[in-house]
Amino acid sequence: MSENQNINYLNHPKGIMSWLLTLDHKRIGLMYLFSGIIFFLIGGLLALGMRLELAAPGNDFVSNDTYNSMYTLHGAIMIFLFIIPAIPGALGNILLPLMVGAKDVAFPRLNLASFYIYSFGALFAIYTIVNGGVDTGWTFYTPYSTQSTSNVVPMTLGIFIIGFSSILTGLNFIATVHKMRVPGLTWYKLPLFVWALYGTSLVQITATPVLAITMVLLILERFLGIGIFDPALGGDPVLYQHFFWFYSHPAVYIMILPAFGIISEIIPVHSRKKVWGYKFIAYSTLSIAFIGFLVWGHHMFTSGQSVFSQIVFSFITYFVGIPTGVKIFSWILTMYKGQVSFTTPMIYALSFLFLFTIGGLTGIFLGAVALDIHLHDTYFVVAHFHYVMQGGTIIAFLAGLHHWWPKSFGKMYNQKIASLCALGVFIGFNGTFFPQFLLGLRGMPRRYATYSDQFSELHTYSTFWSTILGLSIFIAILNLMWSLRKNNKLDPGSNPWGALTMEWTHTSSPPHPHNFESDPVFTNGPYDYDKVIVEPTLKK
Amino acid sequence: MSHNSSSPDFLHHHFHDVDQQYQTSKFGMWAFILTEVLTFGGLFVAYTVYRSWYPEMFYDAHLLLDVNKGMLNTIVLISSSLTMALAIWAIQKKNKKLSLWMLVITWILALGFLGIKYLEYSHKFEVGQLPGIFYSYMGPEVVNIDNPHIFFGIYFIMTGLHGLHVAIGMGLIAWLIYLTKKDKLHSDYYTPMETVGIFWHLVDLIWIYLFPLFYLIG
Amino acid sequence: MSNEHHITPLRTYLIIAGSLLFLTGVTVWVSFIDLGSFNIILAMAVATLKASLVVLFFMHLLWDDKKNLVVFVMSLMFLGIFITFTLLDTGFRGGINPEVKNSINSKASFYDNLPLTDTHGNPVDSHDNHHEDKDDSHH
Amino acid sequence: MIDRLNEFFFPKQVSTFASDIDNLFYFIFYSSVVLMAIVVIGMVVFSIKYRFKKGDKVRLTSSKDHDNILESLFFIIPLILVSITFVWGIRSYLKMIIVPDDAIEIKVTGQSWFWTFDYPEGGTSLNELVVPSNTPIKILLSSKDVLHSFFIPVMRTKMDALPNRYNIMWFEAQEEGVYDIFCTEYCGTAHSQMAAKVIVMKPKQYEEWVKELGSGDDDLPLDELGEKLYTKKACNTCHTLDGSDLVGPSYLETSRMWGQTRNFEDGSSAVIDENYIRKSILEPQSQIVAGYQGVMPTYQGLLSDRELDALIAFLKSLNDK
Numbered sequence A: 001m002s003e004n005q006n007i008n009y010l011n012h013p014k015g016i017m018s019w020l021l022t023l024d025h026k027r028i029g030l031m032y033l034f035s036g037i038i039f040f041l042i043g044g045l046l047a048l049g050m051r052l053e054l055a056a057p058g059n060d061f062v063s064n065d066t067y068n069s070m071y072t073l074h075g076a077i078m079i080f081l082f083i084i085p086a087i088p089g090a091l092g093n094i095l096l097p098l099m100v101g102a103k104d105v106a107f108p109r110l111n112l113a114s115f116y117i118y119s120f121g122a123l124f125a126i127y128t129i130v131n132g133g134v135d136t137g138w139t140f141y142t143p144y145s146t147q148s149t150s151n152v153v154p155m156t157l158g159i160f161i162i163g164f165s166s167i168l169t170g171l172n173f174i175a176t177v178h179k180m181r182v183p184g185l186t187w188y189k190l191p192l193f194v195w196a197l198y199g200t201s202l203v204q205i206t207a208t209p210v211l212a213i214t215m216v217l218l219i220l221e222r223f224l225g226i227g228i229f230d231p232a233l234g235g236d237p238v239l240y241q242h243f244f245w246f247y248s249h250p251a252v253y254i255m256i257l258p259a260f261g262i263i264s265e266i267i268p269v270h271s272r273k274k275v276w277g278y279k280f281i282a283y284s285t286l287s288i289a290f291i292g293f294l295v296w297g298h299h300m301f302t303s304g305q306s307v308f309s310q311i312v313f314s315f316i317t318y319f320v321g322i323p324t325g326v327k328i329f330s331w332i333l334t335m336y337k338g339q340v341s342f343t344t345p346m347i348y349a350l351s352f353l354f355l356f357t358i359g360g361l362t363g364i365f366l367g368a369v370a371l372d373i374h375l376h377d378t379y380f381v382v383a384h385f386h387y388v389m390q391g392g393t394i395i396a397f398l399a400g401l402h403h404w405w406p407k408s409f410g411k412m413y414n415q416k417i418a419s420l421c422a423l424g425v426f427i428g429f430n431g432t433f434f435p436q437f438l439l440g441l442r443g444m445p446r447r448y449a450t451y452s453d454q455f456s457e458l459h460t461y462s463t464f465w466s467t468i469l470g471l472s473i474f475i476a477i478l479n480l481m482w483s484l485r486k487n488n489k490l491d492p493g494s495n496p497w498g499a500l501t502m503e504w505t506h507t508s509s510p511p512h513p514h515n516f517e518s519d520p521v522f523t524n525g526p527y528d529y530d531k532v533i534v535e536p537t538l539k540k
Numbered sequence B: 001m002s003h004n005s006s007s008p009d010f011l012h013h014h015f016h017d018v019d020q021q022y023q024t025s026k027f028g029m030w031a032f033i034l035t036e037v038l039t040f041g042g043l044f045v046a047y048t049v050y051r052s053w054y055p056e057m058f059y060d061a062h063l064l065l066d067v068n069k070g071m072l073n074t075i076v077l078i079s080s081s082l083t084m085a086l087a088i089w090a091i092q093k094k095n096k097k098l099s100l101w102m103l104v105i106t107w108i109l110a111l112g113f114l115g116i117k118y119l120e121y122s123h124k125f126e127v128g129q130l131p132g133i134f135y136s137y138m139g140p141e142v143v144n145i146d147n148p149h150i151f152f153g154i155y156f157i158m159t160g161l162h163g164l165h166v167a168i169g170m171g172l173i174a175w176l177i178y179l180t181k182k183d184k185l186h187s188d189y190y191t192p193m194e195t196v197g198i199f200w201h202l203v204d205l206i207w208i209y210l211f212p213l214f215y216l217i218g
Numbered sequence C: 001m002s003n004e005h006h007i008t009p010l011r012t013y014l015i016i017a018g019s020l021l022f023l024t025g026v027t028v029w030v031s032f033i034d035l036g037s038f039n040i041i042l043a044m045a046v047a048t049l050k051a052s053l054v055v056l057f058f059m060h061l062l063w064d065d066k067k068n069l070v071v072f073v074m075s076l077m078f079l080g081i082f083i084t085f086t087l088l089d090t091g092f093r094g095g096i097n098p099e100v101k102n103s104i105n106s107k108a109s110f111y112d113n114l115p116l117t118d119t120h121g122n123p124v125d126s127h128d129n130h131h132e133d134k135d136d137s138h139h
Numbered sequence D: 001m002i003d004r005l006n007e008f009f010f011p012k013q014v015s016t017f018a019s020d021i022d023n024l025f026y027f028i029f030y031s032s033v034v035l036m037a038i039v040v041i042g043m044v045v046f047s048i049k050y051r052f053k054k055g056d057k058v059r060l061t062s063s064k065d066h067d068n069i070l071e072s073l074f075f076i077i078p079l080i081l082v083s084i085t086f087v088w089g090i091r092s093y094l095k096m097i098i099v100p101d102d103a104i105e106i107k108v109t110g111q112s113w114f115w116t117f118d119y120p121e122g123g124t125s126l127n128e129l130v131v132p133s134n135t136p137i138k139i140l141l142s143s144k145d146v147l148h149s150f151f152i153p154v155m156r157t158k159m160d161a162l163p164n165r166y167n168i169m170w171f172e173a174q175e176e177g178v179y180d181i182f183c184t185e186y187c188g189t190a191h192s193q194m195a196a197k198v199i200v201m202k203p204k205q206y207e208e209w210v211k212e213l214g215s216g217d218d219d220l221p222l223d224e225l226g227e228k229l230y231t232k233k234a235c236n237t238c239h240t241l242d243g244s245d246l247v248g249p250s251y252l253e254t255s256r257m258w259g260q261t262r263n264f265e266d267g268s269s270a271v272i273d274e275n276y277i278r279k280s281i282l283e284p285q286s287q288i289v290a291g292y293q294g295v296m297p298t299y300q301g302l303l304s305d306r307e308l309d310a311l312i313a314f315l316k317s318l319n320d321k
């Protein structure tokens, strides 16, 4: 790197307007990152409040109405404001063009618009919070949602708007992957994170429009009583559930596929080993994305849908597990005959493998229709989806954050604290959510502000560990932020882990404003640890 | 940024060449068309489900729609599709004047479509054939059928969303007229016209289904 | 930077537009003949034919990059999935327990309070005024 | 061993198909434990055996990245497990939905926030479902307002109650006792209090119970009957006796204000007396107490005259206690 070593996208150009109006994907990614983290903390704080209320059966920490509003906001914020838009929006934006050797995403202006649409939608959500909340659950089932006097309209309108942001991001990423790759970077040489984002984007553009129209119909149902979803007007509430889950089941793969991508990057790098079964991992991404569209009815096993569709949906549900299993086993085999370093990202990645496998396997329990009838809407489901979303996506997100932090900022965090937090998250997480499987099996329904004494022991236990979990996450984030201080002496160098993907090998850390100082030339495959050695620049 | 100095001013810095930019824009537009199809798709699902539940009601209620106006609108939209296509053809052939005329005619036809829709809607508003609980028409054709308000709910939402697309299309076409006039579009660079054209044909395409589903077979 | 974009001949456009108008006439005409359930099949077949003409010629998919065609076909495929799987439910309810098939009250209750109207939507006098007997009297 | 495990995981098995469901659970559970063990052992062994040791040099590593036999196992083993689970799951499911012909049909109606049970013999009970043991019970489920869901954990069954539509479920209880019923579809403020009990009796006892259902407790003094009705008619989901607010005002509060003026949402007011209470119960929407929402259901037709008097007497007496 030459004398303009210190010209990078963070300091060039300068000024607040240069950030707010930037077309640079990296800066847009950072804006997503910070807004996402803020919403995560808000959602997490709400969760801790809920756990406090649930610590003992007769607790009167908050009223029923407040509790109902809290869990709805918790779910809606975590899903619609954080993991769906912010993770692809943040890590995807920062990394995708770098990984394919492009100067930017295909439509930079659309990218910025997408961020502002997201912010605009988020304003509605914030309005909902300060205006007294909304109490329907993040699923907005009719006819309760058409009758509730809480802020259903602002919240659903916010979700509708954020949907557009999600669509535009997806569209942009797909066009980027198809059209902006550097010559020589063929499909089978793409980093797996790019494959994952590609699959995610496909789901985003195909499923999200249906969410948009569902929210429109819901709002119209409230204002005009069109009667499509309202049984009192000749409509059918189960049809609403079809509409909602046609989006929201595929949406869980919008949440998890980027996480799979992150793990597919981190394990080879930190094991210094060629990834096992590259093509299987790439194709399993696409098949998960596709099969994910055929199983939404497994959320409706007690709704009264026809027996025929119960059986069909149950049958197809199991098949999502098979490509996912292929990924899990491939990641494990990747470590075989490698050089595994227990860095912070790797610790997160290993705990991802453990937690996500539990979460995924419990999904199979739920897919068995006879068993789901007992488990539906109990804490077993709550535990399942926290294992996959928090134990899967959030942990992978933290892994990715720690992995690409030196890339994005050129600064290193305190690795000891970071690794300790990773352990704390792992332990606190299991302590919080494992008891919830038992609660669910024993019949504890979800969305309950109070409960009967028989469940109190496990709830107390869960609440206790949730504070450890919250604290660990909080410190982990503080630790990252602290590394950004001016006089941070820890220097990661430009390729701290000795990785082989283009974002590490072809540009400085943090990257040049136009990504690469000169047009990049594709040299080596992303996982050629059997052919190329790059010494890690991070000193122990 | 080396090659930027020698490249045309419509080429954005992050593309290698004009062809990459052109293909990318078109591909992006098609991905957008996919989202449009699925947005309307949700409504088609609602239509299909309710039609299968209330076949007689759909039949009786559809008789209340005005086939002539519907057919006229079909003709208007198809013609505007043709003029839109011709506008692109003209600019490819370096005939700026013809292209401008075609765009203007397209715009006028779109306005005509909305005018006819307005006439249809205002009649329905007058007699009370409204969506949902605002429905109040209990004329002889419907007294014995269940829930015609659902038919009109779906009718108004689908045609309304379609009408919204026509209006957006008019805005885009006006923008094209401006660009063409200012010579921002020419035979070497007419990507905006091509992508807006795709959008405009989609509007036609959706109407091709709405027309028989509502006006002809109910 | 020369790049050959396909330029469709003027004649093609005119023929396609003509066929579209002709087919419109055909569907309208056919819809006035009662063919039972064949009506809808025919109408949809014609609509699909028209749609294909628009997509292939006006939208240039016939000559375009095949990726764009794939994207478009994908949108239809996912729409197909949505419709099919929803109908698997709505079309087959009550297969085992017939009580669950239909709604309890088939007509929404607000119709009870709607006065009959003529074809212009104006209320016509009916024998009983609904509002009178609804008044609850206190003794 | 299995019994102890079952106690740890599940509530009692009371319905005929409960053990089926539990066994399905154990099958998936043990398969998952095995799969989990493979994952964990693989992870731990590889990461430790091939760890980057102090003093190691960064070197080129093995290029092995596929193995046909291993990879086909990734597909075959899950496929086998999944097929067994599917067949097993569907067989149990069919048992749960095919109602025996000789079942007793009880109509269950959910309403915010209590359950009403209509028996074929004619009586009605609230929040207390009484059924005979060893007899199939068919539940014809619906709702008066929003979605609810009728969940009996010991029976391992559950179904949503939809407004304007029926849903069907059934069970056959094998053991007498009193068990929990929960509402598992979110239905508003007091969703978590929308609990009921299922009381399984010997068939003989059940017959006597339904016979008595219509007749009521004629011999009890009014205020004691009122106290009984307070829970039996589900007033307690929304009203407390200790002065604290739930969805509705506390009875204690109402009792304290006896003879004073109540202000209503619409600005009007009335004096609290017997007539006002009667009207509040039969036509709750007519006068909505300021600061509350008009969510109380009408009890028209659900209470006899004597029961109404009893509730009024009970409410009035609270302040004196």
Ligand code: HEA
Binding pocket: A139, A252, A253, A255, A256, A298, A299, A301, A317, A318, A320, A321, A322, A324, A325, A326, A328, A356, A357, A359, A360, A361, A362, A363, A364, A366, A367, A368, A372, A375, A376, A377, A381, A384, A385, A388, A389, A392, A393, D035, D077, D078, D079, D081, D082
């Ligand atoms: C990131 C999000 C995410 C992910 C990835 C998943 C993944 C899966 N989910 Fe989950 N799910 C949710 C988020 C997610 N889910 C949420 C939010 C809800 C609740 C919504 C609400 O009601 O509020 C939910 C609810 C939910 C239900 C409905 C429960 C109910 O309400 O009654 C069901 C039922 O089938 C289900 C199934 C599955 C399955 C089969 C998978 C599969 O994809 C899992 C696949 C993975 C594995 C199977 C593990 C690894 C594989 C192997 C080790 C190989 C061996 C495998 C086999 C033998 C099969 N999920």
Ligand code: HEA
Binding pocket: A040, A041, A042, A043, A044, A045, A047, A048, A050, A051, A071, A072, A074, A075, A076, A078, A079, A083, A136, A137, A138, A139, A382, A386, A389, A390, A394, A432, A446, A447, A448, A449, A466, A467, A468, A469, A470, A471, A473, A474
């Ligand atoms: C990405 C998604 C996501 C994530 C990350 C989480 C994270 C957490 N969730 Fe969430 N949850 C959902 C998505 C998610 N949840 C959804 C969709 C629902 C369903 C909603 C519905 O039913 O509609 C739900 C419901 C839900 C319930 C069930 C409520 C009910 O049904 O009644 C519970 C109960 O325990 C719960 C708990 C938690 C906890 C303890 C965390 C923790 O992991 C949170 C940890 C994070 C923090 C704690 C923040 C960081 C720390 C600070 C801000 C500093 C302060 C902390 C200390 C000083 C200790 N969640």
Ligand code: CUA
Binding pocket: D110, D111, D112, D113, D147, D148, D149, D183, D184, D185, D186, D187, D188, D191, D192, D194
């Ligand atoms: Cu009734 Cu929840």
Ligand SMILES: [Cu+2]
Binding pocket: A248, A249, A252, A295, A296, A298, A299
């Ligand atoms: Cu799902």
